[in-house]
Amino acid sequence: MTPPPSHSPLEIPQITSYMNPVLAFALLEMAMENFKQFLFALSAAVTVGFVSIIFVLRWVFYFKEGLAWDGGLAEFNWHPVLIVTGFIFMQGIAIIVYRLPWTWKCSKLMMKFIHAGLNILAFIFAAISLVAVFDFHNSQNIPNMYSLHSWVGLAAVILYSLQLVLGVCIYLVPITPTYLRAAFMPLHIYSGLFIFTSVIATALMGITEKLIFGLKNPSYKDSPPEATFVNVLGVLIVIFGGIILWIATRPSWKRPSEQVLRSPPTNGGGSVGIKVSQQTDLIDPKGNGDARRRSGKLEDSGQVN
Secondary structure, eight states, X not given: OOOOOOOOTTBOOOBOTTSOHHHHHHHHHTTSTTHHHHHHHHHHHHHHHHHHHHHHHHIIIIISOOOOOSSSHHHHTHHHHHIIIIIIIIHHHHHHGGGOGGGTTSOHHHHHHHHHHHHHHHHHHHHHHHHHHHHHHHHTTOOSSOSHHHHHHHHHHHHHHHHHHXXXXXXXSTTSOHHHHHHHHHHHHHHHHHHHHHHHHHXXXXXXXXXXXXXXXXXGGGOOHHHHHXXXXXXXXXXXXXXXXXXXXXGGGSOOOHHHHTOOOSTTTOOBXXXXXXXXXXXXXXXXXXXXXXXXXXXXXXXXX
């Protein structure tokens, strides 16, 4: 009995001009290596991220004074809530938004605006959280900027704002030269991941600092319920960050090049065979490494749209 035909691991089925869009997209998904693993990682990241937000809200409303803007402890509580929600969760989603297959039907320019918009929201959350901390410290006559947590945290916010401004100017301003976009992309990617990791490290320092200063009787070392609960929050933040970094650094989960996503039909409406080894950077075999890198630079720089 003749076995059914199988597709090469470097080629997905034909996508035709008259094919149902849902089916065409399903076939395109087949180009992503270990797609189910991607869905699992994405689901885990979103779940852990939401649970982290629930934990920080539970912390400030159940163990602490709630939220207010009165110069007291309730105003300070905005700091952990906004950092976890905006500077960690929202920034993490912004990092991986290009890799969501459901966004591949959007233009690269649209995805740039979405990526920038999420990062701007994350920065606004972080800025408000800093205002809350400084306002609380000033109203209570507490010194500012004396701890390692405050040093690293402020540095992360400054670097993040610089990254945001440069990213908008280089990738959203049409007159920016293509060679500059391509040259800046490796630094843009590295600095984004570095800042994200720094924010998580700073959050862990802040959590520990808050527990040490805030828990008196019983103290932090006695492991009261609040200490255990917030320690779990710290673990959740680490897990979320680890999953985001895993998704963001997998070459096979990268957004396909625009040539693949927008390949026109040939021969008056005939089928278009998409060879992943030639036209996408989803799979990175050694033989196609140089071509993949060249294609990636053109796409990321905006030359391929």
